[in-house]
Every structure is written in C-alpha cells, then in structure tokens.
Amino acid sequence: MRQLPIDILSGLPYGCVYGLLALGLVMGYRTSGVLNLALGAQGFLVALFFNAAIDAGWSPLVSFVVWVIVFGPFVGIALDRLLFRHVRGAPVVVQLVSVLGLLIAIPSLASVLAGSTSPSPHALILAPSSVYAHLGGYAISGQAIVTVSITAVVLALLSYLMHFSKLGLYMRLVVESPKLAELSGIEAERVGALAWGLSSLLAGLAGVLIVPILHQVSSFSLTTLVVAATAAAAVGGLTSLPLTMTGALLLGITQQIIAGFAPTSAQWTQGLRPSLPFVILGLALIFHPRLTHLAGRSDPMAGINPPVPSLDVVRRQVRKGRNSRWVVGLGATFAIAVVALNVTDAWAFYLSQGASYACIFLSITLLNGTGGQISLSQASFAGIGGFVTAQLAIHFALPVGAGVFAGALGAGIAGFIVAIPSSRLEGLGTALVTLAFAMLADSLLFPLSWMGNGGTGVILPRPQFGSISFNSSRLLLLFVLVFLAGLSWFVVWIRESRLGLEALAVSSSRRGAKAVGLSDKRVSISIFTLSAAIAGLGGGIFAITDQSISPNDFNSQYSFVFLVPGMGLGSRTVYGALVGGFGYVIVKQLLSTFAPQSFGILVPLVVGVLAISWVLHPEGIIERQHRYMAQLKSFFPKKGLVAASK
Amino acid sequence: MNFGRKLEAESANVLEIKDVTKKFGGITSLDNVNIVLGEQTIHGLIGPNGAGKTTLFAVLSGELHPDNGDIYFFGKSIKGLSTPKRARLGIGRTFQRLELFKGMTVSEHILISLRGRDSNWGNFSLYQILTEPTSNYPASSKRTFVESKFHFFRQFSRGAPNSNESEKINSLLNSLNLSEVADRQVESLPLGHGRLVEMARALALSPQVLLLDEPSSGLDSLEAQVLSNAIKAVVETYRCSVIIVEHDIKFVEELASAVTVLDAGKIVATGETKTVLRSDKVRAIYSGIST
Numbered sequence: 026m027r028q029l030p031i032d033i034l035s036g037l038p039y040g041c042v043y044g045l046l047a048l049g050l051v052m053g054y055r056t057s058g059v060l061n062l063a064l065g066a067q068g069f070l071v072a073l074f075f076n077a078a079i080d081a082g083w084s085p086l087v088s089f090v091v092w093v094i095v096f097g098p099f100v101g102i103a104l105d106r107l108l109f110r111h112v113r114g115a116p117v118v119v120q121l122v123s124v125l126g127l128l129i130a131i132p133s134l135a136s137v138l139a140g141s142t143s144p145s146p147h148a149l150i151l152a153p154s155s156v157y158a159h160l161g162g163y164a165i166s167g168q169a170i171v172t173v174s175i176t177a178v179v180l181a182l183l184s185y186l187m188h189f190s191k192l193g194l195y196m197r198l199v200v201e202s203p204k205l206a207e208l209s210g211i212e213a214e215r216v217g218a219l220a221w222g223l224s225s226l227l228a229g230l231a232g233v234l235i236v237p238i239l240h241q242v243s244s245f246s247l248t249t250l251v252v253a254a255t256a257a258a259a260v261g262g263l264t265s266l267p268l269t270m271t272g273a274l275l276l277g278i279t280q281q282i283i284a285g286f287a288p289t290s291a292q293w294t295q296g297l298r299p300s301l302p303f304v305i306l307g308l309a310l311i312f313h314p315r316l317t318h319l320a321g322r323s324d325p326m327a328g329i330n331p332p333v334p335s336l337d338v339v340r341r342q343v344r345k346g347r348n349s350r351w352v353v354g355l356g357a358t359f360a361i362a363v364v365a366l367n368v369t370d371a372w373a374f375y376l377s378q379g380a381s382y383a384c385i386f387l388s389i390t391l392l393n394g395t396g397g398q399i400s401l402s403q404a405s406f407a408g409i410g411g412f413v414t415a416q417l418a419i420h421f422a423l424p425v426g427a428g429v430f431a432g433a434l435g436a437g438i439a440g441f442i443v444a445i446p447s448s449r450l451e452g453l454g455t456a457l458v459t460l461a462f463a464m465l466a467d468s469l470l471f472p473l474s475w476m477g478n479g480g481t482g483v484i485l486p487r488p489q490f491g492s493i494s495f496n497s498s499r500l501l502l503l504f505v506l507v508f509l510a511g512l513s514w515f516v517v518w519i520r521e522s523r524l525g526l527e528a529l530a531v532s533s534s535r536r537g538a539k540a541v542g543l544s545d546k547r548v549s550i551s552i553f554t555l556s557a558a559i560a561g562l563g564g565g566i567f568a569i570t571d572q573s574i575s576p577n578d579f580n581s582q583y584s585f586v587f588l589v590p591g592m593g594l595g596s597r598t599v600y601g602a603l604v605g606g607f608g609y610v611i612v613k614q615l616l617s618t619f620a621p622q623s624f625g626i627l628v629p630l631v632v633g634v635l636a637i638s639w640v641l642h643p644e645g646i647i648e649r650q651h652r653y654m655a656q657l658k659s660f661f662p663k664k665g666l667v668a669a670s671k
Numbered sequence: 672m673n674f675g676r677k678l679e680a681e682s683a684n685v686l687e688i689k690d691v692t693k694k695f696g697g698i699t700s701l702d703n704v705n706i707v708l709g710e711q712t713i714h715g716l717i718g719p720n721g722a723g724k725t726t727l728f729a730v731l732s733g734e735l736h737p738d739n740g741d742i743y744f745f746g747k748s749i750k751g752l753s754t755p756k757r758a759r760l761g762i763g764r765t766f767q768r769l770e771l772f773k774g775m776t777v778s779e780h781i782l783i784s785l786r787g788r789d790s791n792w793g794n795f796s797l798y799q800i801l802t803e804p805t806s807n808y809p810a811s812s813k814r815t816f817v818e819s820k821f822h823f824f825r826q827f828s829r830g831a832p833n834s835n836e837s838e839k840i841n842s843l844l845n846s847l848n849l850s851e852v853a854d855r856q857v858e859s860l861p862l863g864h865g866r867l868v869e870m871a872r873a874l875a876l877s878p879q880v881l882l883l884d885e886p887s888s889g890l891d892s893l894e895a896q897v898l899s900n901a902i903k904a905v906v907e908t909y910r911c912s913v914i915i916v917e918h919d920i921k922f923v924e925e926l927a928s929a930v931t932v933l934d935a936g937k938i939v940a941t942g943e944t945k946t947v948l949r950s951d952k953v954r955a956i957y958s959g960i961s962t
Contacts, residue, residue, distance in 0.1 A: 523786065526830045530772045530783050537770030540732065541872055542758035542787030 032285040033278050034163040040277025041176035042235045043302075044270045046254035048183065049227035051261060051269050055200045056220040057105075057113045059120045060255070060263070060453060062460075063127035065247035067104075067225050068232030069144075070135040071097045072242065075233050076144035085149050093229045101225025105218045112640055113203075113217075117452035118399050122592050123640045125585045130633020132244030137630075146237040153237035172234045179230065180270065187266065196220055245582055252464050253302035255457065259309035259316060276302055296469035303464040310458050311446045357510055365503035373498035375610050377570040380505040383606025384563030386591045387516050387599065388556040394597035395520045396552035397532020399452075401584045402443065402459040403560045405466035408579030410436040410561025411568035412476045415483035426488040429565035433558040440557020441550065448549040451535075463581035471576035482575025485568060495569075505566055512562065513599045519555065528552050586632060593635040594647050601647045684746070685710055685912045686731075686762075686880050691740035693726055693936075700726040701737070702936040708880065711906055713913045715927035715944060717920065719956060722933040724916045725767070728882055731914075732764050733757045745879070759788055763873030764882035767916075769865045771857040777868050778853045781840045782832050784875035839875070846908060847871050847901055863894035867901060874909055881905070883915045887922045899925055924948060932956065 046064060053061045061067075071092055078088040104127065112120045136142045151157065151167030158165045187193040195216045198206045203213035235250065236242050253276065260272030284298045310316050368376065385407050392398050410432035417423040417431050439462075447458040471477035487495045488504070495501040519525050531538045531548045538545055568574040590609060594601040612631075639645070686708040693701040701723045708714050716724050729735040731742060733754035741750050749757055758764075772780060832840060844850045847867050852860060857868055866886055873881055883902070887895040899922060906913055917923045923930060924944055931941040932953050939956065940947045947953060 521830045523830050526775075526779065526783060527786075529774060533772040533774060534770040536734075536766065537772060537869075537872075538783075538787075539734075539754040540758055540764050540766075540770065541784040541876060542755045543783065544755050 028285050029282065030161045031163045032281040034160060034165075035169075036278030036281035037274065038169045038172040038234075038238060038277070039280060040274035041172045042231045042238070042250065043254045043257050043277055044176060044273035045179065045227045045231040045234070046251055047257035047261075047269045047273045048179075048266060049224040049231070050251070050254055050258045051263060051266060052220050052224040052227070053109070054258070054263050056196065056217045057109050059109050059112060059124065060457075061109070061124055061127075061224065062121075062248070062251055062255070063124050063131060064224065064228045064254075065232075065249075065251035066128045066131035066135075066244055067097070067100055068228040068230075068235075068251075069242070069244045069247045070100065070131050070232075071225075071229030072144045072232035072236050072247075073135050073139045073141060075229075076147050076236065077139045077141060079147040080145060085147060089149060089233070093226070093233055097226045097229030098222030099225075100229075101221040101223070102218045104225070105221035108637060108640070109221060110214060110217060115640070117456065118393070118592070119640055121399060121401075121453070121456055122589060122636050125589055126633040126636020126639070128248060128585060128633075129589065129629045129636065133629035133633065135244075143241060143243055144232075144236050146240050146242075148237060149233065168234075168237045172238070175230060175234065179227070183266065192216070192219065245580075248582070249299075249464065249467075252306070252460060255460075256302040256306035256309065259306055259313060259457075262313055262315035264315070272305075276305065296472055299468040300465055303461040303468070307446070307458055307461040307465075310450060310454050310461070316450075316454055361503065361506040361510065365499055365506055368499065368502070370498045372614075373502040374570065375614050376607065377498065377502045377505045378567065379607040379610035380502075380509045381563050381567035381570055381606075382587070382609050383509055383603050384512055384566055385560050385587055386602035386605040387512055388560035388563065389588065389591035389596055390599060390602045391516050391519060391559060392552060392556035393592065395525050395532075396528045396549065396556070398447075398549060398553060398556075399456045399588075400459040400553070400556070401456055401588065402463035402466070402581070403556075403587055404579040404583035405463045405470075405581065406436040406440055406557040406560035407564030407567065407583075408466065408471060408574070408576065409439050409476075410558075410564030411574040411579065412471070412483065412564075413561070414565040414568050415485040415574050416475060418485045419483060424488065424490075425485060425565075425569050426490060429562060429569065432565040432568075433561040436561020436564065437554050437558030440560075441554045443557070444550040444553035447553065448546040459584075460581070463584050467576065467581050471580075477576045480576055482573055482578075483568075484573045487572060488569055501570065505570065508566065509603075512559065513603065516559070516599055516602075524548065524551055586629075589632050589636040589639075592645065593639045594645050596645060598645075598647055601645055604647060683710065684708065685744070686914075687743040687746075688727070688731070689741050689743065691727070691730060691737045691742065693723075693730055693735060693737050699936050701730065703740070704933070704936075704938055706931055706938075706941065708912050708914065711910055711912055712929065713902070713906060713915065713927045715923035715930035716914055716916045716933065717918070717923055717930060718933035718939075721935070723936040724933055725884065726936075727933070728764065728884055728914075728916060731757075731880075731882060732762060755787070758876055761877065761879035761911075762882065763876045763878030763880070763911075765866065765869040765873055765884055765886060767885040767888055769862070769869060771865060771868060773858050774856065776854050776856055777849055777860070777871070778832075778840050778844070780857065780868055780872045781843050781875045782836060784872045785836055785839055788876045843871050843875060846904070847874075862889050863898065866890070866898060870901065870905065874905060874911075877909070878911050881911050881913045883913060885916055885918060887917060887919050895919070895922060902926055920948065 046068065049064050050061060053059060053064070074096065075088050075092040078092060079085055083091075108123055108127070112123055146153065148167065149171055151171055153166060153168035153171075155167045156164040157167055157170060185193075187196065195206065195211050196219075198209070198211060199213045199216045199220075203217070206213040206216070231250070232242075232247060235247070239246065254273065257273035257276050258269050260275075261267075261269030280298050280301050283301060287295075287297050364376070365373070385403055388403055388406070389400075392400055392403075410429070412432070413435035414425060414428040414432035417428040418425045423431065443459060443462045447455045450458060472480040477483070487501060489495065493500075495504055527538070527543055527548045528551075530541075530543060531545045535545050538548075564574070564579060567578065571578075590605040591602065594605045594608075596602075684707050686706075688704055688706040691701055691704045692699065704723075704727060706714070706716075716727065718724055726735065730737050733749075733752055733756070736750070741748050743749070744757075744760060744762070749760065749762075752760070772783065775783070840853075841850070844853050847870065849864070849867055849871060852864060857865060860868065870881075870883070870886075886898055886902070890898060902913060902915075903926065905911070913926075915923060915927060927944050929942060930944045930947045932939045932947060934956055939952050940950050
C-alpha cells in the first residue's frame with residue numbers, strides 16, 4: 026500500500042495534460058458542436074515550433090510567449106475562420122471528416138515547415154528530470170512542478186473567465202444560442218473565435234508540457250492523448266468543465282495505479298494502462314444519459330435560418346437493364362485479364378495491395394453510402410481479418426483462401442459486438458464508440474500473442490488451390506481482382522436488397538422508420554456487421570498479398586486515412602471505392618518512384634486537403650462528376666434518360 | 672374488426688389512455704390524462720402550445736414512456752412496447768415536421784411500410800431469438816416458429832416489390848390520389864403531397880389507430896380541404912380510428928366526432944366536439960376564436 030500515494034502523485038502530471046486537452050475539447054464543442062479531434066495535432070504543431078525555436082537558440086520563455094501564447098490561439102482562430110464556423114450545424118459526418126482532415130494535414134504541414142517530425146524535449150522553466158523535493162517517497166521532478174502549476178493557474182484563470190468576466194458570460198450565452206446572442210448585440214462569431222483560440226491555447230500548452238514527460242512524441246501519440254482526453258470530456262458530458270477536469274485527473278491517477286499494481290508478466294495486463302481511457306470513453310458513451318443522443322446540437326433559434334443543406338441523398342442508382350449489366354461485367358472481366366497479364370511483377374503486387382484497400386473502401390461504401398453510419402474502426406476490422414487469416418494458416422494449417430473468409434467472420438463478430446452499443450447511439454456517439462474500439466485494438470488486442478504475435482506481426486504463405494500456386498504476383502493479382510469484382514457485386518446486391526432499402530430509410534429518418542415498424546437497431550447492426558466483415562476480407566487479402574501482417578499495417582490512424590478518401594471520392598458508389606483503393610496505392614508508388622523523397626511527406630497533406638474540401642462537396646468528387654455529366658446530358662434529352670436528383 | 676395481429680382483443684375500445692402522467696424534471700407535461708377511443712371514430716386533441724399534445728403522441732407511439740398510468744390497445748397494455756412494435760400492432764402515425772425518407776420514391780415509402788408491418792423483429796434481441804417459447808406461435812398461427820426465426824434472413828431478399836406488394840401499393844396510391852407521383856422522389860413534392868405520402872405510409876401498416884400530428888400545418892385552405900376529405904375517406908375505407916392533434920379548430924370541428932382539450936398537461940374538457948368547443952372553459956383558452 027506504500028506504493029499507492031506515490032502512484033497517485035505520479036499520475037497528477039498526466040491527469041493535468043489530459044485535463045488541458047479535455048478542457049480545450051469541451052470549450053470548442055460547447056461553442057460550436059464540433060468535437061475537434063485534431064486538437065492533438067494543433068498541440069503537436071505548437072510543440073514542434075516551440076522546441077525548434079529553442080533548438081535555434083531562442084530562450085524558452087520567448088519561445089513560449091511567441092509559439093504558445095500568441096501562435097497557439099492564432100491557429101485556433103484561423104481554423105474557426107476557415108473551417109469550424111462553416112460546419113456548425115452541419116451533419117456529424119461532415120464535421121468529423123473535416124476534423125480528421127486537419128488531424129492528418131496539420132502534422133504533415135508542421136513537419137515540412139519545422140523540418141522535423143518529432144519535437145526535441147526542452148524544459149520550460151525547471152530541468153524536467155531534476156528532483157526538487159520529496160513527498161511521501163515520491164520524488165517531485167521539475168516537469169511535474171511545472172505541469173501541475175501551469176494547470177492550476179490555467180484552471181484559476183478559466184474559472185474567473187467563465188464565472189466573473191463579461192467574456193465568460195457572452196460565451197455561455199453563445200453556447201445556448203448564437204442567434205439570441207446576436208439579437209442581444211453580442212458578436213457571436215467573434216466570441217466563438219475567441220473560444221476556439223482559447224481551446225487551441227490549451228492544446229499548445231498540453232503539447233509543450235507532454236514532450237518532456239514522454240521524451241519521444243509523434244503526432245500520433247498526441248492524437249492518442251486527445252482520444253484519452255475525450256474520455257475525460259465524456260465523463261463531464263462534453264459540457265461540464267469542472268467534471269471534465271476531475272475526470273482527467275482521476276484518469277491520469279488511475280492509469281498510474283494500474284501500472285503500479287498490474288502484473289507485468291502477461292501481455293494483456295501491459296495493455297491495461299493505455300487501454301483504460303478508451304474503456305472509460307466507451308462506457309461513458311453507452312451509459313451517460315447526456316451522450317446517448319449526440320446527433321448534433323442546434324440553436325433553438327435555428328428556425329429563422331434557411332435550412333442547413335443536408336448531405337446530398339442521391340437517389341440509389343437506377344437499376345441497369347440486364348443487357349447493360351452483361352456489358353459492364355464482360356468489360357470488367359476483359360480489363361482484369363489484360364491488366365493482370367501485362368503488368369510487371371512489382372506493379373502486380375502494388376495493384377493487389379490496392380485491391381485489398383478497395384475492399385476496405387467498399388466496407389465504407391456499404392456502411393456510410395447505404396447505412397448512413399460512420400465508423401472510425403474500419404482499419405481495426407481489417408487488421409482482425411488479416412490476423413485471423415494469418416494465425417489460422419500458421420497454427421491450424423487452414424488454407425489461406427479459406428482463412429480469408431474465416432478472417433471476415435472474425436471481423437464480422439467484432440463488428441457485431443461494437444454495433445450493439447453503437448446502435449443505441451446517434452451521430453458523434455457512434456463515431457466515438459468505434460474510435461474507442463480502434464484505440465483498444467491498438468493497445469490491447471493487436472499486441473496479444475494469438476492475434477498480432479506480441480506486436481511483431483505474422484508471416485503467412487500465399488494461397489494454393491490444388492496444383493495452382495499463387496506465388497506469382499500476376500496470378501495473385503488475377504485472383505484478387507476476380508475476388509474484388511465479386512465483392513463489388515455483393516455490395517451492389519446488398520444496396521438493392523430489402524436491407525439496403527430499409528437502411529436508406531433508417532439513415533434518412535430514424536423516427537419515420539420506427540413509425541412504420543422498422544427496427545432501426547436490427548438494420549444498423551446488420552449493416553455494421555456486414556461492413557466489418559468486408560473490411561476483414563480486405564485485411565485478409567492484404568495479408569496474403571504482403572505475405573505478412575503487423576499491427577502497424579492497420580493501426581487506428583489508418584481508419585482516419587481510409588475514411589477520408591472513402592468519403593472524399595464518394596462513399597455512395599462502388600466506383601468511388603475502387604478508385605480510392607487503387608488510387609491510394611498508385612499515387613503513393615508514383616510519388617515514391619518519381620518524386621523527390623521529401624514529397625512523400627506531402628501525401629498526408631493532400632489527404633487532409635481532400636477531407637477539408639469535402640465540406641464543400643459532401644457528395645464526393647466522383648458523384649459530383651456524375652452529376653455534372655448528367656447535367657451535360659440533359660442538354661441533349663433522349664428517351665429514357667434519367668434526370669439527376671435536384 | 673380488422674385485427675390479424677398477435678395481440679388478441681380484450682376490449683371493444685381501440686385505445687384507452689388511463690391516468691397517464693409524464694414529467695420532465697420539475698415540469699409536468701401530462702397530468703393524469705384519460706382518453707377512450709372507440710372504433711372508427713375521429714378524436715380531436717386540441718390545446719395551446721405547451722399543452723402536452725405532442726408529448727401525448729410521443730407516449731402513444733412509444734417514443735416516450737409514461738411515468739404513471741397505462742395505455743391499453745384493445746384492452747391489453749402496451750406500456751412497455753417500443754415504437755416499431757406498436758407500429759406493427761397497428762398504431763400508425765404522421766409527423767408535424769415531415770419525416771419522409773429522402774432519396775426514396777412515394778411507392779418505396781409504402782413498400783417499406785408494408786414490409787415493416789410484416790416484420791416480427793420489434794427489437795433486435797439475440798436473447799429473444801434463443802429464449803422465446805414456441806407456444807407464442809400456435810399451430811393455427813400463419814407464422815410458424817421456424818419461419819419467424821429465419822425471418823431475419825429475409826432482409827437480404829430482393830428490394831423491389833413482388834406482385835402482391837405492387838398490387839397493395841397501387842391500391843393505396845389510388846385511394847389517396849397519389850398515382851401520378853408514384854415514382855417521384857419525395858423531396859420534389861409539395862408539402863400537401865408530402866402529408867398524403869406520410870398518411871399513405873401509415874395506412875400501409877393497416878393501422879387500427881392513426882395518429883395525425885397537425886396534418887393541416889403549412890397547408891393552404893384548398894390543400895387542407897383535400898386532406899380533410901382524404902382523412903374522412905380513410906376512416907371509411909380502412910375502418911380505423913383517428914386521433915388528430917390540430918391548432919386549426921375549424922379543421923377539427925369538421926372532422927372529429929369527439930374532442931379533448933388539453934392545457935398545461937391537464938384535460939380541461941372532453942366530449943362531443945360541438946359541445947366541448949362551445950364550453951366557457953375552452954372559449955377562455957381559445958378566446959377570440961368563434962365556434
């Protein structure tokens with residue numbers, strides 16, 4: 026028991042960093058309804074510049090004032106001006122994808138500008154590792170003193186600001202109703218911008234404080250911290266600042282207690298500490314009464330505005346005649362044969378990988394395009410599919426061809442388990458449950474020996490059907506393309522099935538669907554499970570193409586990366602998924618072959634910009650082109666031409 | 672009586688709302704409300720804003736559950752049933768703010784509803800699948816135990832309507848004069864047509880009770896007249912009872928045989944329409960409206 030007070034004290038600095046990020050999240054969410062998961066990326070940006078300036082010879086205090094106090098809020102205000110204020114009241118999926126775009130683009134841009142991908146740890150005032158005092162056996166380091174002191178000052182200032190200042194009063198009014206605030210002569214947008222500036226300042230502070238604690242910080246580790254902070258924010262119902270801070274401190278302390286008491290012998294107990302925030306996030310979302318209906322916030326005075334344009338619900342594709350289906354089928358078969366037999370072995374390999382990504386994008390097509398749901402764990406389902414395929418091949422000598430389907434079954438079961446709680450939630454709640462699952466998969470599931478082989482990955486053979494071996498990449502490509510064609514047909518079939526029609530109804534109006542006897546839960550769970558299984562198929566195909574799979578191939582960050590091209594290109598068409606899958610690999614390979622190495626870092630920037638542009642065109646690039654083509658065709662009307670919607 | 676559902680009728684009254692109370696925090700939205708709805712009657716529900724009319728509809732359709740009291744459908748309590756289960760039992764409804772399915776045609780709205788009616792999956796429950804006793808499905812029942820368990824897989828069947836469904840869709844479209852817009856997407860329709868589509872969708876459930884939430888809201892007088900005639904025809908043709916929440920007193924007076932007036936969650940008056948609307952209490956609430 027003597028260890029307990031030490032664990033409690035050592036958890037405080039972590040709790041403070043979680044708290045700063047969580048307060049930033051809540052400030053932004055309360056003001057605009059946007060949960061800014063890119064806050065970690067903003068903190069990373071500030072930390073990178075702060076430490077780079079010190080590397081360049083600046084004094085820490087000057088660097089702190091310039092980058093944390095001035096530049097940090099500036100980033101928040103600029104993002105509000107450019108993005109956040111335009112997505113207020115927009116569908117959750119639009120808000121989420123635009124934020125994910127920032128999450129991907131900001132670190133990439135920051136790395137280019139600062140010339141470094143990881144900030145070097147620098148002390149703000151006191152030497153981080155030096156011990157300045159002892160309290161009950163706990164050695165108080167300089168960093169602990171700085172982190173706790175700064176957090177205490179921030180809390181005191183925030184409390185004063187929110188409860189005693191005019192700005193705090195204005196902020197509380199804007200939270201209730203920006204329109205009413207404007208009618209009272211308050212410039213709601215300016216107050217909102219200040220809230221975003223404050224939120225960004227808190228993110229910058231957290232970024233600067235966490236670097237000396239963790240020593241090695243990447244943008245991904247700060248994103249993980251933000252998800253952990255979301256758990257604290259969820260404890261406060263995404264509204265209460267005191268409860269949020271309390272939740273954050275308890276989270277930091279409990280993590281340290283677990284680390285102190287859990288046995289280190291087993292793999293799963295080592296994963297307990299990092300998993301705790303995601304478990305809390307999941308539980309808070311399921312059981313917190315305020316969080317079960319996070320469908321989006323609205324101003325009570327919103328009725329005086331013109332309606333916010335909803336996502337374009339484009340008519341399901343008009344069924345093609347039997348003849349045209351045959352033409353498309355034959356054309357596709359011919360194209361597959363020509364491509365598979367004429368590319369080089371290297372490109373056959375890349376295209377097979379592209380096909381596996383296309384499978385994963387197809388899972389997004391089904392989930393979002395047909396079901397109107399959003400998931401931040403598609404990469405995790407793909408990982409489960411890949412690992413199950415590989416483990417069954419290695420330990421049970423199951424042919425990998427059959428293993429791919431067993432992997433899909435495994436991913437489907439995982440999807441079913443995630444879908445049950447997420448079907449109780451709406452909008453943002455569903456996204457956060459899937460995010461918590463993805464983070465849990467990273468920290469707890471994939472490092473297990475029977476899944477990811479203790480984090481080192483699994484090597485598996487290529488498939489063999491009788492005497493036909495697929496060791497040749499071109500033959501494998503042929504097999505994979507035929508498989509992809511079959512899967513594409515399956516997705517179209519589901520979309521046109523009774524379930525597809527019901528899913529469209531549920532995604533369009535849940536109330537309306539329930540009023541005609543449809544079980545929204547049954548429909549949501551069915552679509553989610555199928556989608557997870559399809560992602561699992563993609564993971565299996567990836568594993569047999571690569572002949573190996575490791576946790577890094579499908580970590581949670583890939584879910585963000587997959588979602589952005591999936592949505593940006595158009596999540597409602599199979600065509601969009603195919604272009605996304607192959608395009609992702611082809612662009613990556615072309616850049617690495619022909620462009621200077623430094624261009625590689627720009628790929629995330631392109632993905633990020635694509636996501637942000639999606640805010641303007643939520644139907645996706647490909648559907649947008651279809652619409653243009655339909656408009657063009659309408660100048661030359663002919664019998665049977667189907668007009669585009671709107 | 673058109674009652675081919677699992678629930679056997681135990682009362683001649685279609686719907687009985689008994690001592691229903693609903694509170695939100697410290698605010699009592701419904702206070703001991705009692706209403707009885709007979710067969711093939713149209714019952715008006717009126718009252719000023721905040722009277723509790725919409726809350727009562729939400730309680731009836733299963734979106735909210737009462738804190739006290741009960742609701743009986745043909746004499747059996749439906750208090751714990753979810754919205755989809757109530758819809759399948761025969762409680763159809765429309766919405767004040769249209770809840771149509773964007774991207775779907777008028778015909779598809781009716782198709783979805785026809786299929787919703789035939790679905791026996793109120794809520795997805797693995798426990799229920801595994802534990803529901805076979806005695807719930809007597810040999811005389813059209814739907815056998817095995818058929819119901821495998822019903823889940825029907826969702827993967829063809830989305831397009833079969834000939835039987837097409838016939839029912841056409842019949843409904845004709846009865847509400849929607850045939851001309853059958854293949855149009857609902858977002859391209861005017862509000863009046865939208866309200867008729869919601870009604871057609873609710874009627875596809877073969878409801879015993881139809882809950883109409885401010886059906887004339889946003890309609891001009893001509894459209895309101897068309898809708899009023901359609902409601903009368905629906906009651907005659909489909910032999911169902913209707914509860915209408917309305918602000919337009921004339922609309923209610925023309926349609927309803929009985930009316931209940933709610934104010935601050937309490938029933939102020941209830942009874943025959945003309946008598947109630949002429950009572951002093953109601954005139955005080957609706958002062959300035961001639962009856």
